[in-house]
Amino acid sequence: MYDKYVGYVDDCFMKDAFLQKAMREAFEVFCNIPVCGSPSAELLAGFCDSILKKGGCQLSDEATDESFEKVVKVLAYFNEKDVFAEFCRKKLARRLLFDRSANDDRENSFLTKLKQNCGGQFTAKMEGMITDLTLAKDTQTNFKNFLDSNPNLQPGIDLTVTILTTGHWPSYKSSDLNLPEEMVKCVEVFNEFFDTQKKLRKLSWIYSLGTCNVIAKFEPKTMELVASTYQAALLLLFNYADRLSYSEILNQLxxxxEDLVRLLHSLSCAKYKILIKEPNSKTISPNDDFMFNYKFTDKMKRIEIPLLPVDERTKVIEEVDKDRRYAIDAAIVRIMKSRKILGHQELVMESVEQLQRMFKPDITAIKKRIEDLITREYLERDEENPTIFKYLA
Structure with a gap:
């Protein structure tokens, strides 16, 4: 549609300024209308993800570059560019952490185009994520050398750890999962290694992002199960018990x-029934009992056990709202630091002008942030004229 109407304006109307303005306004209207409850920014980020991930759109390098060029052109009409950036960051994280990225060069090409059109701040976190993955490979090499030189500190199982910088990556839920004995030793050994490398940095383990390869001995044959850390921790409980109730699993892990229902559903009600559930139904309840399914078999020797996807849209919107508050605060302080004294209307207008490259700020939100900055003593009202603000150094 963009190509079609640009063609009309450029070729049929000789790039007439009035029609260029009309086209821009029209695109701004419909590009910002949600589709089936999803923000257009989310859908555009999903389109980019389909090009960049393994098994997605099979395009040539030339066609991929052309698609990215069109994405950044259409993105110019979006009011919520920060929502697009946050969804892109979430999807990039999944591609990088689960090795689902089709091509490193394409990832870098996409970020370069976004940076050229939206500025360095737009892509700073995503570039930091890619840098983290490169540094993580060096850390893993150092960890292997550490184990080789300390034979008494063996974790017992093969362990790969990816170190991430908190500020670059989306926030993930950190739980107090009770790790099985087999995994506790791994964490202890890596912590000891990390203390020798980064004494002033603290590790926070995000087990929800981990994957494990579990050797499962069924009666028909032995198989390799590719599971999440949570799924693996649950399955290992059955090394020490033939039958476990819902409450017993809940207490031990x-x-x-909410998390336990997702796990038990994936292992007993989904495609691969590694556990037998009593009573045999398609839903999980606190009264259920579970047993290891020794008779399970599959034509494949190695299977990946999927987890039910979690709707992350609400969380992304919350993250964006939080970032917007920080961005509005920063813009107001930046303006007042340079101007020292400014009227309310002028401050609001200058704030909107600074922020609209990333999102279309709500006037009410700006007013709330001004009041908050007054409370925190960044600004003060003029005693004689309350519509004039003064900057407090």
Whole structure:
């Protein structure tokens, strides 16, 4: 549609300024209308993800570059560019952490185009994520050398750890999962290694992002199960018990009910029934009992056990709202630091002008942030004229 109407304006109307303005306004209207409850920014980020991930759109390098060029052109009409950036960051994280990126060069090409059109701040976190993955490979090499030189500190199982910088990556839920004995030793050994490398940095383990390769001995044959850390921790409980109730699993793993229901559903009600559930139904309840399914078999020797996807849209919107508050605060302080004294209307207008490259700020939100900055003593009202603000150094 963009190509079609640009062609009309350029070729049929000789790039007439009035029609260029009309086209821009029209695109701004419909590009910002949600589709089936999803923000257009989310859908555009999903399109980019389909090009960049393994098994996605099979395009040539030339066609991929052309698609990215069109994405950044259409993105110019979006009011919520920060929502697009946050969804892109979430999807990039999944591609990088689960090795689902089709091509490193394409990832870098996409970020370069976004940076050229939206500025360095737009892509700073995503570039930091890619840098983290490169540094993580060096850390893993150092960890292997550490184990080789300390034979008494063996974790017992093969362990790969990816170190991430908190500020670059989306926030993930950190739980107090009770790790099985087999995994506790791994964490202890890596912590000891990390203390020798980065004494002033603190590790926070995000088990929800981990994957494990579990050797499962079924009666028909032995198989390799590719599972999440949570799924693996649950399965290992059956090394020491033939039958476990819902409440027993909940207490031993120290998970929330929501997380445990997802785990048990994936292992007993989904495609691969590694566990047998009593009563045999398609839903999980606190009264259920579970047993290891020794008779399970599959034509494949190695299978990946999927987890039910979690709707992350609400969380992304919350993250964007939080970032917007910081961005509005920073813009107001920046303006007042240079101007020292400014009227309310002028401050609001200058704030909107600074922020609209990333999002279309709500006037009410700006007013709330001004009041908050007054409370925190960044600004003060003029005693004689309350519509004039003064900057407090």
């Amino acid at each position: 120290n998970l929330t009910n």
